[in-house]
Amino acid sequence: MVLEEIFSAFLGIFTDYTLRYVALGSAILGITSGALGCFTVLRKQSLFGDALAHAALPGIGFAYLFAGTKDSLLLMLGAAIFAWFGGIITLAITSTTRIKQDAALGITLSVFFGLGIVLLTYLQNIGGASQGGLDRFLFGQAAALIESDVINLGILASFCFAVLIVFYKEFKITTFDSSFGKSLGFPIKYINALLTSVIVVAVVIGLHTVGVVLMVSMLIAPAAAARQWTSNLKNMIILSAIFGGLSGIIGSMISSTTEGMSTGPVIVITITAILGISLLFSPKQGYLFRYLRNQRKSPSPLDEIKTTDKERSNHGNF
Amino acid sequence: MMEQKSSEKNSRAEKKSSVIIRNLSVTYRTEPALWNIDLDLPDGKMIAIVGPNGAGKSTLIKAVMGLVPITAGKVSVFGKSYSKNRNKVAYVPQRGSVDWDFPTDALDVVEMGLYGKLGWFHRPNSKTRDLALECLDKVGLSDYAERQIGELSGGQQQRVFVARALAQNAQIYLMDEPLNGVDAITEKTILSILENLRKEGKTIVMVHHDLQTVDKYFDWVVMVNRNLIATGPIKEVFTKTNLDRTYQEKQRMSIQ
Numbered sequence: 001m002v003l004e005e006i007f008s009a010f011l012g013i014f015t016d017y018t019l020r021y022v023a024l025g026s027a028i029l030g031i032t033s034g035a036l037g038c039f040t041v042l043r044k045q046s047l048f049g050d051a052l053a054h055a056a057l058p059g060i061g062f063a064y065l066f067a068g069t070k071d072s073l074l075l076m077l078g079a080a081i082f083a084w085f086g087g088i089i090t091l092a093i094t095s096t097t098r099i100k101q102d103a104a105l106g107i108t109l110s111v112f113f114g115l116g117i118v119l120l121t122y123l124q125n126i127g128g129a130s131q132g133g134l135d136r137f138l139f140g141q142a143a144a145l146i147e148s149d150v151i152n153l154g155i156l157a158s159f160c161f162a163v164l165i166v167f168y169k170e171f172k173i174t175t176f177d178s179s180f181g182k183s184l185g186f187p188i189k190y191i192n193a194l195l196t197s198v199i200v201v202a203v204v205i206g207l208h209t210v211g212v213v214l215m216v217s218m219l220i221a222p223a224a225a226a227r228q229w230t231s232n233l234k235n236m237i238i239l240s241a242i243f244g245g246l247s248g249i250i251g252s253m254i255s256s257t258t259e260g261m262s263t264g265p266v267i268v269i270t271i272t273a274i275l276g277i278s279l280l281f282s283p284k285q286g287y288l289f290r291y292l293r294n295q296r297k298s299p300s301p302l303d304e305i306k307t308t309d310k311e312r313s314n315h316g317n318f
Numbered sequence: 319m320m321e322q323k324s325s326e327k328n329s330r331a332e333k334k335s336s337v338i339i340r341n342l343s344v345t346y347r348t349e350p351a352l353w354n355i356d357l358d359l360p361d362g363k364m365i366a367i368v369g370p371n372g373a374g375k376s377t378l379i380k381a382v383m384g385l386v387p388i389t390a391g392k393v394s395v396f397g398k399s400y401s402k403n404r405n406k407v408a409y410v411p412q413r414g415s416v417d418w419d420f421p422t423d424a425l426d427v428v429e430m431g432l433y434g435k436l437g438w439f440h441r442p443n444s445k446t447r448d449l450a451l452e453c454l455d456k457v458g459l460s461d462y463a464e465r466q467i468g469e470l471s472g473g474q475q476q477r478v479f480v481a482r483a484l485a486q487n488a489q490i491y492l493m494d495e496p497l498n499g500v501d502a503i504t505e506k507t508i509l510s511i512l513e514n515l516r517k518e519g520k521t522i523v524m525v526h527h528d529l530q531t532v533d534k535y536f537d538w539v540v541m542v543n544r545n546l547i548a549t550g551p552i553k554e555v556f557t558k559t560n561l562d563r564t565y566q567e568k569q570r571m572s573i574q
Contacts, residue, residue: 042420169441173430177416180482183383183409184434185401231421231466 008257018143019256025145025153026248026267029209029218032157033202034244035164035237037219038226039195042175042233046220047102048090051109052196053203053215055086057116060137060207061123070134072149076156076204079137083200086112113212140211140264142252153205160198164237171195172233209248210264217268218244225275228282247271334361336406336521337382337490342391344377351377355391355546359490362519364512366526366536370565373543375525376412379492383409395490405434408488410479410496418468424478425463428454431485453481458507473504480508491515493524497531509535532556 040049056079063078064070086108093104120134136144145153164171173181174191182188199219206215226240251267280287335358342355352374359365367375380386382393384400395403408431428450429442436442454460457477467475476496483491491512497505512522523540526532532539532552539556541547541564548560 042417044417166439169433169436170438172422173433176420176422176427177411177430179380179385179411179415180409180430181433182385183404183407185404186433227421231468232423233421236421 019253021145021147021150022142022252022256022263023249025150026142026209026252026263027245028150028153028157028248029202029205030222030244030246030248030267030271031241032160032205032244033215033218034222034226034240034242036160036195036199036202037221037223037244038233038237038240039171039175040199040219041223041227046216047105047109048087049199049203049219050216051090051105051112052083052087052200053206053212054109054116055089055112056080056083056200056203056207057137057212058082058112058119059116060134061116061119064123064134065119072208073152075137076152076207079207080200080204082112083203084197087196087200116212136211136262137207138211138213139262140207140209140214140267142209142263142267143256145208149208153208156201156205160201163194163198167191167194168234209252210267211262214264214268217271221268221271221275222247225271225278228278228285231284243271243274247274335359336361336396337523338394339382340392342378342381342393343389344374344381344386345389346386350544351386352381352542353544355542357540357546357549359521359523359540360538361521362516363521363538364516364536365521365523365538365540366532367523367540367542368526368529368532368564369542369547373564375542376494378540378542379409379494379523379525382492383407405486406489408483408486408491410483410491410493412494413472413476413479413496413498415494418470418475420467423464423466424459424470424474424481425450425454427467427478428481428485431482434486450481450485453484454478456484456511457481458503471501472499473501476500477504477507480511484511488520490521490523493522495525495527497524498527529561 037049040046059078059080059082060075061078062082063075067074067078090101090104090108093099093107094101099107123134170181170186170191173184174186174188174195178188181191202219203212203215206218210218222240222244223236225243226236229239230236247267247270251270252263254270255261255263255266278286281289283289337357337359339355339357339359342352342357343350344352355378367378369375377386381388382395382400383404384393393400396406400407425447429446431453432442432446432449436446451460451463454463457480459474459477459481462470462474467478470478480493480496483493496508500508512524516522524536526536533556537552538550539552540549541555541560543564543566547564548555
């Protein structure tokens with residue numbers, strides 16, 4: 001029964017005009033946030049990504065309040081400005097006060113999100129039904145995507161990838177060893193700002209499909225899953241993009257089977273399933289294979305001495 | 319006493335110094351980390367920077383490269399600011415300063431030493447790869463080129479960092495505790511590499527914590543505890559009096 005529905009949804013990508021754009025938009029988000037999320041995860045800035053996403057919400061409200069339209073580009077611009085603003089405020093709090101980063105992120109995240117909710121409820125009360133649809137940015141409603149939205153998302157995503165390809169070397173060195181990068185003369189501050197900017201763009205793309213609340217999982221989960229399968233940054237980025245894109249397509253298909261089901265949560269559950277499978281079954285680091293390896297050969301103290309003798313030449317996996 | 323002074327004078331006169339530090343002060347928030355340092359680092363020497371924890375040893379070499387904000391004073395490298403001569407300086411950060419779980423291999427890390435010369439928009443290529451492999455070979459790790467860095471032992475990781483500095487092909491090597499907690503093979507390898515560099519006339523400046531080996535490995539010492547306590551040739555400066563002044567009473571036990 002359920003399988004049948006999913007199957008017909010799958011066919012729908014090719015036949016159903018609306019679903020095609022929904023799936024495409026979700027895939028664009030998944031690919032972009034998957035690729036850029038690798039840097040968020042490797043820099044241990046996952047919560048920073050979360051704060052950026054939450055901070056975007058009041059931006060949508062203000063953009064609607066001042067522009068009076070639901071034009072997606074304007075709403076995205078408002079969201080981007082506020083996400084950026086939230087990021088800067090977090091950095092300002094940590095660098096000028098004794099408040100540590102986790103607390104600063106908590107402050108930004110909750111204050112901006114609270115402001116966003118207040119704004120949206122206010123708009124709902126004054127605008128009545130015409131406001132309908134702004135709250136879809138909370139959990140995402142990809143079903144509302146139309147062709148022009150998808151084209152906009154595609155352009156933004158291409159911009160992100162262009163930046164990522166051009167500055168790959170710089171992003172890599174500042175992520176791995178920023179003080180060494182600085183000693184070589186790379187302007188760490190500007191590179192970090194650029195990286196944050198493209199992550200903001202990814203967050204803004206995600207507003208349509210997963211919404212501000214769940215956006216962070218689209219940054220973390222594909223990257224964490226990809227890291228299980230590879231120890232090469234380039235491969236990790238590619239794999240993470242694939243995982244993100246797949247979860248976008250599968251998630252939007254599943255949510256299309258039920259009327260009014262938010263896309264965001266379904267996409268997030270899908271990517272979490274991919275993460276779960278990766279954690280369990282990836283050959284090098286997965287729980288299952290680690291368990292099997294330990295079963296096959298429980299090491300005795302003597303074995304250990306032998307392996308250190310050979311300078312671990314045959315033991316790559318631990 | 320007279321003799322010592324005149325010999326110090328002589329060695330000062332004949333030694334050219336490419337790193338000159340004047341009135342350097344560094345403050346973190348309100349805590350002074352370094353206070354009014356005047357220091358010339360002579361060319362072609364193996365120089366140890368010693369001092370207790372929190373004395374500002376790392377801060378001193380970071381200040382030379384402008385990695386920490388300088389509150390007051392000036393640093394010149396080959397007569398100019400560091401930013402104009404940065405390609406003449408190689409840097410080995412503390413091993414613990416990076417995440418070794420980062421998804422990359424040993425060769426890739428060494429190649430990063432060449433990023434500065436590549437500059438913007440240029441990608442690493444087969445040439446940088448060969449150069450990096452050569453440097454990895456010098457530290458005895460050519461068999462580990464494609465090994466994920468997290469799978470290397472601590473000593474091997476440290477040698478990867480040294481290889482990366484070699485790739486920079488500099489005149490001055492600033493190293494932050496490269497011998498801290500490494501195995502005997504690594505210590506030997508690193509020291510023989512540094513000895514070769516010194517013979518080529520390069521300058522090695524190393525933050526070092528093991529006081530027992532200072533006179534064995536180095537020929538010049540900088541003793542620092544927020545203030546500069548003493549600097550000069552080991553034989554003249556690395557004395558008990560100076561050590562006591564550097565480490566003060568409570569730390570004396572560890573010296574003996």
